Amino acid sequence: MILQCFKFSSVCANIALAILLLLLTNTLHATTTHADDLYPFAHPELAQRFATLSYETRCVVCQNQSLAESTAPLAADLRGKIYLLLLQNKSDAEIKSYLVERYGDFILFKPPLNKVTFALWTFPIMGILVIFILLWRSAAGEGSMLLTS
Amino acid sequence: MKNLLPVTLLVGLLALLWYELFYTKAHELPSALIGQSVPNFSLPSLDSNAQFSAQDLQQNQVVLLNFWATWCDACAAEHAMLMKIHTQYHVPLYSILYKDSGKNARDYFAQYGNPYLNTGIDSHGNTAIDFGIYGTPETYVISPAGKIVYRHVGMIDQTNWDKVLYPLILRYNKRG
Numbered sequence: 001m002i003l004q005c006f007k008f009s010s011v012c013a014n015i016a017l018a019i020l021l022l023l024l025t026n027t028l029h030a031t032t033t034h035a036d037d038l039y040p041f042a043h044p045e046l047a048q049r050f051a052t053l054s055y056e057t058r059c060v061v062c063q064n065q066s067l068a069e070s071t072a073p074l075a076a077d078l079r080g081k082i083y084l085l086l087l088q089n090k091s092d093a094e095i096k097s098y099l100v101e102r103y104g105d106f107i108l109f110k111p112p113l114n115k116v117t118f119a120l121w122t123f124p125i126m127g128i129l130v131i132f133i134l135l136w137r138s139a140a141g142e143g144s145m146l147l148t149s
Numbered sequence: 150m151k152n153l154l155p156v157t158l159l160v161g162l163l164a165l166l167w168y169e170l171f172y173t174k175a176h177e178l179p180s181a182l183i184g185q186s187v188p189n190f191s192l193p194s195l196d197s198n199a200q201f202s203a204q205d206l207q208q209n210q211v212v213l214l215n216f217w218a219t220w221c222d223a224c225a226a227e228h229a230m231l232m233k234i235h236t237q238y239h240v241p242l243y244s245i246l247y248k249d250s251g252k253n254a255r256d257y258f259a260q261y262g263n264p265y266l267n268t269g270i271d272s273h274g275n276t277a278i279d280f281g282i283y284g285t286p287e288t289y290v291i292s293p294a295g296k297i298v299y300r301h302v303g304m305i306d307q308t309n310w311d312k313v314l315y316p317l318i319l320r321y322n323k324r325g
Contacts, residue, residue: 060178060283061283061284073248074274074283074284077274077278078278081275081278100181101181102181102182102278102279102280102281103178103181103281103283104178104179104180104181104281106178130158134154134155
């Protein structure tokens with residue numbers, strides 16, 4: 001009985017191992033073919049730039065995802081556009097400018113500092129400054145009260 | 150009195166947060182092309198052997214450019230209103246067929262009618278990207294000077310036509 005149970009668990013372990021290996025091989029195959037087939041690059045540096053640009057730009061359809069992560073058809077089109085522009089030897093700045101001209105600063109996860117985004121960028125610093133001033137004034141007020149008393 | 154400033158700041162911030170959460174429409178982004186000329190494009194025309202290009206949209210009156218596809222359900226729902234704009238309001242309506250085939254569009258028009266004066270076939274969606282579209286249907290209002298003055302995202306219905314689009318068209322037509 002114990003032997004049968006042992007044999008059974010051994011078979012189970014083998015099957016589990018086989019399934020695990022199969023899944024692992026499939027996953028590896030899927031990731032490599034995805035990168036190889038869809039956006040093949042002659043130089044790894046270009047592939048790296050493509051990956052960085054795709055992660056730094058927003059999918060305008062599903063707005064909390066980057067172009068790299070999104071499965072939306074428009075995101076695929078824009079990834080294709082970035083790919084083509086990289087093959088045309090465009091710089092990262094030129095590619096970003098191409099996207100911003102069409103979709104606005106919103107397409108960049110890190111919008112540039114300009115008159116529209118000025119409040120967005122300066123708000124945290126201004127907020128901290130205001131808090132410090134308030135705390136300083138309140139501390140100064142308490143200090144002068146202690147002195148007078 | 151001393152605590153008035155922080156309380157005012159807090160209330161202001163909460164009001165801003167409330168407004169952003171419940172009143173702004175995150176999917177209705179203003180087009181980056183507002184105030185700019187129509188991007189240059191040249192596409193095979195559905196209606197003639199000539200190309201349909203940006204120059205065709207520069208007329209002495211306001212024209213509408215609608216991006217659509219036969220596979221788009223919202224475009225099908227919008228179609229009756231576009232027919233009405235064409236037959237009752239007589240606003241020149243052009244279209245760009247997005248990622249679709251000319252045959253599909255011809256079959257569609259044969260069945261439901263063609264509200265457009267001309268249609269360009271953008272099979273790969275490149276012109277759509279040049280316009281910064283992020284879905285169909287989308288409609289651009291182009292001024293007599295050939296500038297993009299408004300982008301309408303989603304279906305045009307009688308309500309948004311009466312409230313937004315038609316008054317805007319009349320205003321720009323009056324300005325000339």
